[in-house]
Amino acid sequence: MIDSSLTELAAALAGRRVSSVELTQEALARIAAHQDLNAFITVDEAGALEAARAADDRRAQGTGGPLVGIPLAHKDVFCTEGLATTCGSRMLANFVSPYDAHVVSRLRAAGAVCVGKTNMDEFAMGSSNENSYFGPVKNPWDRERIPGGSSGGSAVAVAAGMVPIATGTDTGGSIRQPASLCGVTGIKPTYGVVSRYGMVAYASSLDQGGAFARSAQDCALLLSAMAGFDSRDSTSLDRPPEDYTRGLDQPLAGLRIGLPKEFFADGLAADVRAALDGALAEYRRLGATLVEVSLPNARLAIPAYYVIAPAEASSNLSRFDGVRYGHRAAEYSDLQDMYSRSRAEGFGAEVKRRILIGTYVLSHGYYDAYYIQAQKLRRLIAQDFAAALNECDVIAGPVSPTTAWRIGEKSDDPVQMYLSDIYTIAVNLAGLPGLSLPAGVGAEGLPVGLQLIGNYFAEARLLNAAHQFQLATDWHQRRPPAT
Numbered sequence: 190m191i192d193s194s195l196t197e198l199a200a201a202l203a204g205r206r207v208s209s210v211e212l213t214q215e216a217l218a219r220i221a222a223h224q225d226l227n228a229f230i231t232v233d234e235a236g237a238l239e240a241a242r243a244a245d246d247r248r249a250q251g252t253g254g255p256l257v258g259i260p261l262a263h264k265d266v267f268c269t270e271g272l273a274t275t276c277g278s279r280m281l282a283n284f285v286s287p288y289d290a291h292v293v294s295r296l297r298a299a300g301a302v303c304v305g306k307t308n309m310d311e312f313a314m315g316s317s318n319e320n321s322y323f324g325p326v327k328n329p330w331d332r333e334r335i336p337g338g339s340s341g342g343s344a345v346a347v348a349a350g351m352v353p354i355a356t357g358t359d360t361g362g363s364i365r366q367p368a369s370l371c372g373v374t375g376i377k378p379t380y381g382v383v384s385r386y387g388m389v390a391y392a393s394s395l396d397q398g399g400a401f402a403r404s405a406q407d408c409a410l411l412l413s414a415m416a417g418f419d420s421r422d423s424t425s426l427d428r429p430p431e432d433y434t435r436g437l438d439q440p441l442a443g444l445r446i447g448l449p450k451e452f453f454a455d456g457l458a459a460d461v462r463a464a465l466d467g468a469l470a471e472y473r474r475l476g477a478t479l480v481e482v483s484l485p486n487a488r489l490a491i492p493a494y495y496v497i498a499p500a501e502a503s504s505n506l507s508r509f510d511g512v513r514y515g516h517r518a519a520e521y522s523d524l525q526d527m528y529s530r531s532r533a534e535g536f537g538a539e540v541k542r543r544i545l546i547g548t549y550v551l552s553h554g555y556y557d558a559y560y561i562q563a564q565k566l567r568r569l570i571a572q573d574f575a576a577a578l579n580e581c582d583v584i585a586g587p588v589s590p591t592t593a594w595r596i597g598e599k600s601d602d603p604v605q606m607y608l609s610d611i612y613t614i615a616v617n618l619a620g621l622p623g624l625s626l627p628a629g630v631g632a633e634g635l636p637v638g639l640q641l642i643g644n645y646f647a648e649a650r651l652l653n654a655a656h657q658f659q660l661a662t663d664w665h666q667r668r669p670p671a672t
């Protein structure tokens with residue numbers, strides 16, 4: 190399985206050359222063999238094998254699509270009936286969901302076999318996957334380095350060959366950044382394309398579910414199953430179902446790729462820039478045209494995001510009070526003390542920091558000065574993207590300013606940690622789709638990802654551009670050492 194794509198595995202299953210039970214057993218064995226990476230919080234061996242047997246029965250009856258019998262992992266922010274849903278937090282360490290998230294139920298119906306839940310930054314707050322109550326996830330390319338966050342566990346599970354596909358969520362880059370740092374493909378669709386029902390909220394106007402896989406083709410298959418209208422989510426978009434594989438084979442001749450001058454200025458590491466230059470040269474060979482565009486307000490994305498996202502987090506996380514579910518302090522004097530102790534014990538340092546910031550910017554006297562101003566900046570950023578996409582078909586640029594850094598290197602400097610998302614956050618503020626694909630390596634042999642950004646509902650075009658690049662290169666086929 191480690192060297193096979195989802196498409197290849199689906200063909201092997203259809204041709205009876207392998208069974209889902211065999212694939213699932215291999216996935217479980219690889220998860221056990223790579224426990225040192227700490228990619229999983231929960232592994233459901235019994236449930237996975239039961240689902241695999243059911244998938245084999247479906248295959249025998251000639252029913253089902255390409256995902257039937259394919260092992261898959263879910264980021265531990267998606268509720269899964271009967272399994273723990275921890276969000277990487279002590280607050281929910283013992284919470285077992287009574288229902289499935291919409292994404293989980295869609296993929297279950299598609300026949301995918303869930304082998305477990307992946308590690309993540311607590312409540313999806315982080316850029317390094319060091320903020321998990323269950324310990325940091327390690328990058329399979331160098332176990333002393335971070336994998337990126339907050340969906341680092343899912344990225345590592347795919348990169349290390351534990352599963353061919355995995356789900357993630359992206360609030361400010363949390364799919365694209367770990368995909369880049371781990372050398373896999375990851376896509377965040379347009380806001381509202383994937384239902385947020387059953388996805389534990391961090392910042393509701395920014396959170397969006399998405400897909401990890403080795404290739405753009407595999408991401409297209411997974412996203413086609415995940416996406417769809419859900420009346421239980423008020424932000425879910427009622428659109429006809431899409432087959433995101435439909436345009437993969439379209440040649441790139443005439444494709445206009447916009448290069449924001451702000452993305453290639455100071456702050457971008459030289460080795461990352463060199464890898465991106467090589468990737469863009471390949472796009473020129475494939476027939477694309479490179480044009481310079483401008484996103485003048487992109488530099489304001491970080492301050493705007495770190496007002497809006499904490500404000501929404503402070504509201505969303507107020508439900509975790511120790512009364513109905515989640516962690517409750519063992520000792521307290523009264524109800525107020527129970528609230529305070531339960532939240533102090535249940536939340537980690539980064540979550541507390543963002544709750545405090547969010548509460549502050551929403552407080553009387555500061556709401557207009559901070560929150561309203563941040564929302565105005567958000568509108569300007571969206572307008573910049575609209576203007577740029579009038580001049581090009583897709584926008585290309587870096588995902589992260591550097592390759593993966595060492596565990597603990599930025600832990601004591603939150604601002605430096607936040608700046609690692611400088612190229613991804615604006616996409617979430619505008620609600621646009623974004624994709625990261627492996628595009629080269631840095632000076633130390635670590636993966637570098639290229640980010641592609643499209644207009645609303647242009648996921649198929651992004652996947653086409655990535656797929657054609659991957660047909661011409663082998664960066665997405667490179668494997669981490671010792672995996």
